[in-house]
Structure formats: C-alpha cells, structure tokens
Amino acid sequence: MRSNLNFFSDEKFRSIFFQTLVIGLFALGIYFVVQTTGYNLEKRNIATGWRFLSDPAGFDISFSPFINFKSTDTHLDVYFVGVLNTLLVSFCGCIAATILGFLVGIIRLSSNWLLVRVAYIYVEFTRNVPLLLQIILWYSILIQLPRVKQSLEFLDIFFISNRGIYSPRPVFETGFSYVFIAIILAFISSFIIRRWAKKRQDETGKQFPVLSSAFGLIIILPLLLFFIIGSPMSFDYPALKGFNFKGGMVIRPEFIAMFLALTIYTAAFISETVRSGILSVTKGQREASASLGLKKSWIMRLIIIPQALRVIVPPLTSQYLNLTKNSSLGIAVGYADLVHGFGGISLNQTGQAIECMVIVMATYLTISLTISVFMNIYNRSIQFKEK
Amino acid sequence: MNDITESRKPPVATTGILGWLRMNLFSTWVNSLISLFVLYILFQFIPWILNWTIFAADFKYNFNGEEIVNREMCSRVLDPENGGACWAIIYVRFYQFMYGFYPREEVWRVNLSYIMLAVAVVPLLFDNFPFRKHFLKFTYIFPVIAFFLLNGGLGLESVSTNKWGGLLVTLVLGCTGIALAFPLGIILALGRRSNLPVISMMCTLFIEFIRGVPLITLLFFGMVMLPLFLPEGIDMDGLARVLVAVTLFQSAYMAEVIRGGLQAIPQGQYEAARSIGLSYWQMNLKVVLPQAIRISIPSIVNTSIGLFKDTTLVIIVGLLDLLGIGRGALADTTWLGLAYEVYFFVSLVFFIFTFAMSRYSLYLEKKLKTGINMGAD
Numbered sequence: 001m002r003s004n005l006n007f008f009s010d011e012k013f014r015s016i017f018f019q020t021l022v023i024g025l026f027a028l029g030i031y032f033v034v035q036t037t038g039y040n041l042e043k044r045n046i047a048t049g050w051r052f053l054s055d056p057a058g059f060d061i062s063f064s065p066f067i068n069f070k071s072t073d074t075h076l077d078v079y080f081v082g083v084l085n086t087l088l089v090s091f092c093g094c095i096a097a098t099i100l101g102f103l104v105g106i107i108r109l110s111s112n113w114l115l116v117r118v119a120y121i122y123v124e125f126t127r128n129v130p131l132l133l134q135i136i137l138w139y140s141i142l143i144q145l146p147r148v149k150q151s152l153e154f155l156d157i158f159f160i161s162n163r164g165i166y167s168p169r170p171v172f173e174t175g176f177s178y179v180f181i182a183i184i185l186a187f188i189s190s191f192i193i194r195r196w197a198k199k200r201q202d203e204t205g206k207q208f209p210v211l212s213s214a215f216g217l218i219i220i221l222p223l224l225l226f227f228i229i230g231s232p233m234s235f236d237y238p239a240l241k242g243f244n245f246k247g248g249m250v251i252r253p254e255f256i257a258m259f260l261a262l263t264i265y266t267a268a269f270i271s272e273t274v275r276s277g278i279l280s281v282t283k284g285q286r287e288a289s290a291s292l293g294l295k296k297s298w299i300m301r302l303i304i305i306p307q308a309l310r311v312i313v314p315p316l317t318s319q320y321l322n323l324t325k326n327s328s329l330g331i332a333v334g335y336a337d338l339v340h341g342f343g344g345i346s347l348n349q350t351g352q353a354i355e356c357m358v359i360v361m362a363t364y365l366t367i368s369l370t371i372s373v374f375m376n377i378y379n380r381s382i383q384f385k386e387k
Numbered sequence: 388m389n390d391i392t393e394s395r396k397p398p399v400a401t402t403g404i405l406g407w408l409r410m411n412l413f414s415t416w417v418n419s420l421i422s423l424f425v426l427y428i429l430f431q432f433i434p435w436i437l438n439w440t441i442f443a444a445d446f447k448y449n450f451n452g453e454e455i456v457n458r459e460m461c462s463r464v465l466d467p468e469n470g471g472a473c474w475a476i477i478y479v480r481f482y483q484f485m486y487g488f489y490p491r492e493e494v495w496r497v498n499l500s501y502i503m504l505a506v507a508v509v510p511l512l513f514d515n516f517p518f519r520k521h522f523l524k525f526t527y528i529f530p531v532i533a534f535f536l537l538n539g540g541l542g543l544e545s546v547s548t549n550k551w552g553g554l555l556v557t558l559v560l561g562c563t564g565i566a567l568a569f570p571l572g573i574i575l576a577l578g579r580r581s582n583l584p585v586i587s588m589m590c591t592l593f594i595e596f597i598r599g600v601p602l603i604t605l606l607f608f609g610m611v612m613l614p615l616f617l618p619e620g621i622d623m624d625g626l627a628r629v630l631v632a633v634t635l636f637q638s639a640y641m642a643e644v645i646r647g648g649l650q651a652i653p654q655g656q657y658e659a660a661r662s663i664g665l666s667y668w669q670m671n672l673k674v675v676l677p678q679a680i681r682i683s684i685p686s687i688v689n690t691s692i693g694l695f696k697d698t699t700l701v702i703i704v705g706l707l708d709l710l711g712i713g714r715g716a717l718a719d720t721t722w723l724g725l726a727y728e729v730y731f732f733v734s735l736v737f738f739i740f741t742f743a744m745s746r747y748s749l750y751l752e753k754k755l756k757t758g759i760n761m762g763a764d
Contacts, residue, residue, distance in 0.1 A: 019585040026589070036618045112418050113411035114425045128741040129734045130696040133710055137734075140726040328601035331703055339603055353611040361600045361608075368599040 037354070052350040053079070059345055061336045063252045075346045082341035083363060089255060089337065090324040090367075093262035097323060098316070100263060101270025108275050119271070126268040132329050134265055139257035139333040148244055157237055159245060162253065168235035169249035175232035182222040190214035254335040258327065266323045270316060277312035278304060309382050317375035321368050328364075338363060440731070443471030447478050455479075457721040464724075476725045477732045480716045484732075487552015487707055493544060496536045497555055503529055503536075504562065512747060530566065548626040552707035554736065556626070560698040560708065564633040565691045571634065572641025573680075577671060579646055590642070597639035602697050605632040610704045629701050633694070640690045648683030649675065682755060688748035692741050699737075709733050 041048060053076040061069045064081045065088070107119045126134070143162045146152060151161030159166040190213065197208035226232070238248025281304050289303040331340040338360055347356040401409070412422040449455050449462045455475035463470030477484065486497050507529035510522035537559070539545030551559070578590030597605070609632030613623065623631075652675055660670040680687075702711040713729040716722055 015583050019583050022585060022589070033616045037615050040615045040619075111411065111414055112421055112425075114422050114429075118425060118429075124742065125738070128692075128696075128738045128745065130699040130710070130737055132699045132702070133730060133734055133737070136710075136714075137726075137730045140730070325601040328603045329700070329703075331603065339601070339607075343604065343607060347607075347611070353607075354615065357604060357608055357612055361596075361604050364601060364604065365596065365599040 046351050052352055063336050078346050079342045082338035086327050086337040089258050090327045092259055093323050094320050096263040097266040097270055100267035102274050104271035105274025123268045126265055131265045135261040135329055138260045142253040142257055164250045164252040166238040166245045166248045166250050168237045171234050171236050173232040175229045179222050179226045182225050186217040186221055190217045254333045257333050258330050258335050262323055266319055270319050273312050273315040277308035280311045281307045313379045320371055439471040445473045445475055472728050476722045476728055483712050484553045486555050488550040500533045500536050548624050553709055553712045556708040557698050561695040564637045564694050567634045568637035568641045571638035572645050575642035576645040594639045594642050602636050603700055605636050606704045637694050644683050644686040644690055648679035652679050685748045685752045692744045
C-alpha cells in the first residue's frame, strides 16, 4: 500500500521520471549550445550552410592517384580526393599488416630461438613507440633519399628519389576492357568451381584441383586473350625533364611513409592476436590430426588455422578499425587524406569548422561501421556451427 | 638382484649448451640456415648500432674535445665516415625536453610535482605497499596540489600553460586523461548496461560515436569547435581544450573495458546483493564494481598505454609535448639535420614509460590468475 502513497518508491514511476529528466536536461543543453554557437558564429562573421562545398578550392593536392585534381576544383572534390586517399592507404595498410602480422605471429611460435627473439624485439619496440613518431621518422628517412637528379635507377624504368618512386604507368587502349571482363568472369567461375568442388567432395569424397584451375582461369585465360587481341596496353615511362620527372606514375614519400608506419605498427598488434589465437587451439587437436597421418602443412591449414581464426577475427577487426582511424595521422607528413585535405586545408580556407568536422566525423563513422559490418559477416561465417 | 645400475648420462649433444643450440637453433637444416642468416644480420647490425649510439657518439664534446654548440661541430658532420650520433642536441635542449618553456626560477615546482607523482602513483600500483592506506589519501589530494603547484595561485606565481612543454605536457595529458576518464568510464559503462532505455541508448551512442572517429578529429573538435559552443567570457586555454577532447576519448574506451569486466560478474552476485536489500548504487559500488574493476585492471592499463602514446597527437593542434619539442629542436637552424638523434631520444623516453606499463599489466594478469584460482580452490 505504501507504493500508492509514495510515488517515488514505485520503480516504474521512478524510471519514467529519471528518463524524462535526462531527456529534458539534454534538450536544454542542446538548445543552449545551439544558441551560443549561433551567436558566436554571427559575431565572428563565419558563414554557415553547405554552399562552400561548391566553391573552388584554390589549392593543389600533390597526391591524388584516382582523380585528376586541379586547384579550380571545388571543396567537394577535395573531400572525394581525401576519402579516396584515406581508403587507399587504409586498404593497402590492412592487407600488408595482415600478411606481416600473420608471418610474425607464426614466427613467434616457431622452434628457432633466435628468430623468436628477433620477432619479440620487433613487436615490443614497435608497439611501445607512438605511431605518430614512427610516421614522422619514416618520412624523415624517405626525404633524405637522393635528389631527383641523382635518383636511384632500376632497369631504367623505376626511379627512387626524395620526391617518391616513379614507375611506368600502364595505358589501357581499346580492347583492354575485354581482358578486364575476362578477369571478372574468371573470378566468378572459379568461385563457382570452388563451391561445386566442395559439394562434390562432401558427397563423394573426390577432390578437385581447385587452386590450380582457379590459377589457370584467373591468370592464364586473360593473358591469352590479351595477346590474341594484340596487347592493347602500353606503358608511359617516366623521363627526367628539367627539375622533375615527366610521365609515368609516382608514389609520393608521404604515402610510402604512412603505408610503412601503419603496416609495421599494426602488424605488431596483429601478430599478438595471431599468436594467442594459435595458442588457443589445444594441443590435442594437433596431436589428433598428426595421429590421423595428416601432413604438417595440412595440419596448419585444415585444423589449426580454421579454429584459430575464430579467436583471431574479432580482435583483427578492431585492428583494421584502428589502422583506418590512425590513417588520419597523415596530416603530420602532409598526406592529403580526409583530415588533412578537407578537415585541414578546406576548413582553414572557408572557416566553416562545424560543417567540415561534421562531414569528416560522419565519414569516419561510416567507414568504421562498414568495416565492422563486413568483418562481422565474415566472423559469422567462420564461427563454429553447432548442429 | 637388487643392484641399482648406475644411470647412464644422456648423450652430450642433448644437454648443456650444445644440446640447447641443437634444439633451438639447428634442429633441421632449414632452421640452421635461418639461424646462420639471422646471426649474420645481427653481427652486422648490432656493432653498427652500438657504435653509432655509444662508442662513436658525441655526448657533450666532439672528438676534438670541443664543447658542441651547433651542428657543424658534431663529429658526424665533421667526419661523416666515422662519426656517430650527436647527442649534444639533446644535452643542450634537455631542459626543454623535460619542462618546455617553464620559467627556470620556478622549475622546482615541476620537479616537486614529478616526485609527488611518483609518491602518489607507486602505492596505487602495488597493493602490498607499506602504509598503502595513508599513501592513498595523498593520491586523492595530489591532483589538487599538482594543479596549484604547476599552474600557480595560492601565493605562487602563475605560469601560463602555453609555457608548459616536453615531458611535462605529455605527463599532464596522460595522467589527467586517465584519471578523469576512469570515473566517467564507470558511469558510461553502468549507463550502457542500465535498464532505462533512454540512458542506455544515450551512453551507447556516445561510446560508439567516440570509438568510431579518430582522436585527431576530436582534438580538432576541442580546438576549433569548442570555443564556438561556449558562451562569451568562458575562455579555455589550449591545454584545457585538448584535455576535454582527450578525456572524452579515453572515457569511451575505458567504458568498454569496464563493461567487459561488468559482464564477467556472474548474475548471482547481482541477485545476492539485491536480496540482502541493497539499492542500485549500493549494489554497484559495494559488490559489483570492486570485482569488475579488479578483473579489468590489466585492460585498463592497456588502454592507458594507448592513450599515453596518443598524447603525441597534440602536436598537430599546436601543443608542444615531448615530440613537439623535438620537432622544434629540429627546426632550429643551428641544429638542422639531426633528426635521428631527436627521434631516437623521444622514442626511448616513450618506450621506457610504455614498456614499464605493459610489464605492469602482465604482472597484474599473472597475479589475478593466481588470485582467482585460489578463490576457486
């Protein structure tokens, strides 16, 4: 009966009361911030709205491998260049870090004492030194490479200097699209073959050489087509003209520094998750498969790795997310990613801090969310399926 | 019949140094090749790095015995073939690396804070520390003392935060970030697990938002946007604005770690606490949280290591932490081109702190494991 007399000891009432209070306070806070911000913006003569996106940027971007960026292009183009550069370095970094991380993780479990120690020292040193410092260090090493005039040459087509690595650029001519279509078809058909082979093996126990047939389809078939059509591709070679190289393709030192630092740093963390993942597979599994007479390489591929992956993939996902977010440190060496190009230069030129930061943050949230969704799908596909 | 035969000694090649070498370095021919290759690389690399950092390096004087005052006097500039590192740049700038531009006559205040920090932190880390209870009282009031000591006030001359720099800024950001994020993280973690849908949703959104964006965007937020949000008259200096960003960032990560600890507490603990009539806050503060935090301390230390390394990001928004002072030293025309020395030194300082922290976290994990096992037995 007391609960009828005292509203406050009624749990339902209390919960509604507190939640309304929180919502009210939150709304009040938002209202207050919006009011002061509007006042501050007006006082400082800062424009608002999204019109600045279509204004010409007025600055150049040194590294834009996908879009041919000119200084007359808009801030929206700066944004796209930034997103592509962020995605490029993150994508390359994730792949390289996974390979290096798996390698180091397996090395740390090898029987060679010396190799284990060297891998351990690598992991401890890279994990315990700030990433930003490593990026700056790599960059300062790269810009101490010889000048353009004295650049290191390889086969007369690759040139390494403090302006980056120059290499021939492939020029696709008419007809190459057929080769491209052939590659895509080859990928799809090898995927279908893999599924069919797995089904057949489950039913009849007969094996099918999936790997070599896929290799033939993906590499040899397009290559044959390429030569039958008559090599519809040529190369644009870099050549030294005046103070710099003309033509060809260039990978800037900013990109290389970012790529190396992100890869080496993240690989150290990935190697630890790989190591703990492999250690989580009990010894009995290895012994059982050995007693069945499986080859050593098969034990790793068929027994250990599939079980270890269940432990490895969730922390691996967060490492990919970290790497992608860490790619924002490109600003320290002038890599024109999302934060440096759009959130840095565009923001300073237009002064529209709120709009720029909202766009940058929303983009990172989208990228992070996309990576988690895909990794979660992959994770679900490798988890133990209980029947 | 019952003669005990002398046990035979194992073959020479399986014991002692020889056996160890055979087991660990030369077990198969592939292993032997790898070992020889690694040994070769190490024999090339280790003498070179030792020579560069120590034996051929200048510390204060160059090989002519002159005191080094600019880069032209470094042995490695005078004699690029044989000269090693030129640590004189660190020696000359050591004050800046430690204190930034803190006035020299007031520097005792920073030194005193460093010492008090050690006195406040060490008893916190080891629960068998003698008189720990009394030391912990000091730990609680230390932030207040350090604030007045470093910032000025109460009769001490005020030192503006834009004169702070080097290790001082790194430690202030790291320690304050961790200390403030801890209670915030607990509140966020409890909020996320709350039964009240509005509160749980708001905490979840906040945590996921912060964890989804890079720290650098939050620093920009603190630097560029925060002043726009605040009414006139409230003026925060650069360090405070960065601290807001760093604390928000760290609290989201801390919340997730503590939530992990909360999830590991069996439901029975909650039910038992409720059944003896404890309220929500009593249950959490007296029963659940002490256990949850205890098991999440290693992870808390690990995220703290992350934050400590991430404090270097403040150089991008213009604060001069250890790395910032290093870059400043490199921009000085009298010392141009000594990047490796500076970065080596800064890495070493960070390495000492973070390596110590990671060892501590390992030590805790081991202790925790034995502790839990004893409880189960």
